[in-house]
Amino acid sequence: MDLTQEPEDAQGAQGRQGASLRGKTVFITGAASGLGSALATVLAGCGADIVATDIRPAPLDAAAPAWRELGVRVHTIGFDVADPDAVRHAIGEAFEAMGRLDILINNAGTDVTLPIDALSEEDWLRVIDTNLNGPFLLAKHAAALMRQAGAGHIVNVASTASKRAWPNAAAYHASKWGLLGLSHALHAELRAHNIRVTAVVAGGMRTPFLLDRFPELDPAGLQDPMNVAEAIRSILLMPQETVIAELTVLPMRETSWP
Template sequence: MEKLQGKVALVSGGAQGLGQQICYQLAEAGATVIAGDIQEEKAAGTVKTITEKGGKAIAMRLDVSSEESVKETIAKIKSEYGSLDILVNNAGIDFTKPILELSVSEWDAAFAVNLRGPFLMSKYALEVMSPQKSGNIINIVSTASLRAWTEASVYHATKWGLRGFSHALFTEARKVNVKVTAIIAGGMSTPFLLDRFPDIPPQNLQDPKNVATKIRYIIEDDTDTVVPEILILPLMETSWP
């Protein structure tokens, strides 16, 4: 049953990893999916997989750190489809190094993508969703927003900030019937993690598809119930609890 038939969804970082799996799940549920990413060719690959299975999707170049790129992307979606019903703030970067080796430019770049990006995306998406009096905004946070480990200062700072922003956004967006959910996801078998830490035991990670299906379930709920935050972990993740 395609519960999201007629809905329009924008997924940042939709070219690979969790973002790609979210695109697959939302398209399978009937939504028209926009895979937004700075990696245009990879985003096109995500779209190709969806359309070959009969789904509806397009790729758009999207730089979440650029206000102009965000505004143009959302304006184009509104112009072409008439609505924006689902926003998934998934794009993220990290610099894994000690504070003494972390440059100011790297710190700023991580904040621009991981925290400023979701702010920009949510701000301009809400301009579309508010008159509709409906919508879902999903923020992909991390267990890094609940604890801290060494050589990950900027990632922790951005994800702690994103969790706080998500809860604040929830209190405002619900006034116009827009639901906001923070997804606190544990380690996943994605390039984001494995490209930097290839030796992580696979049993300590979860399939990103499993996280994407939980997100789909939350979005498909059309009742007046909302899930402000959910923690999704690999069963055997060693960094939790």
């Protein structure tokens, strides 16, 4: 590192502050609520065209007009990330509708909070299929388009559950530890094709995913999903010569990590 290098001039700093995602297409899973919805809002506000997807299409269609009011194109797709055929079709539909696919954000997730003796095989497979197999399949098909385009960015939304463990969440931990490993493996493999891959280790957020299942949680101890969306936006706006392979975003009162 050259410690004698001159600081960035005002014009360069202003250019970075004014950076946008205009002209880029972002494919977001789990966009009907929580972090996914926040991401669609933040990235549309940054000029990106949005492919908003979820297993529940009705909330997507209800939210789409507000995203379009930000001056971008929006396409919605209802599909299950755990279904390999549906994944393949969704990526193809997104590319056909938008003409390009620059950024994939694997945000969709699920959990079954049960002790292992009560966790059925179906429960286990549902969590693994949604949280790990789905991101693999989406990355596989999206990366093929990104290689053709010469660049791209894949963001995998992990969790503090990928760093430690607590009781009654075996499937969730296995899926998120696996997702973190997958993300780093893709980072190592795809950077040769000018595709950046980032794992975002997100701490607790004020989203239905947590609050609907654990009403005893104090919302004040969680973070606004918009804050995590803003952190992801900053990753996407990094110069192409730089990749952030992993980023941890925690509420100030986080107790699950470290």
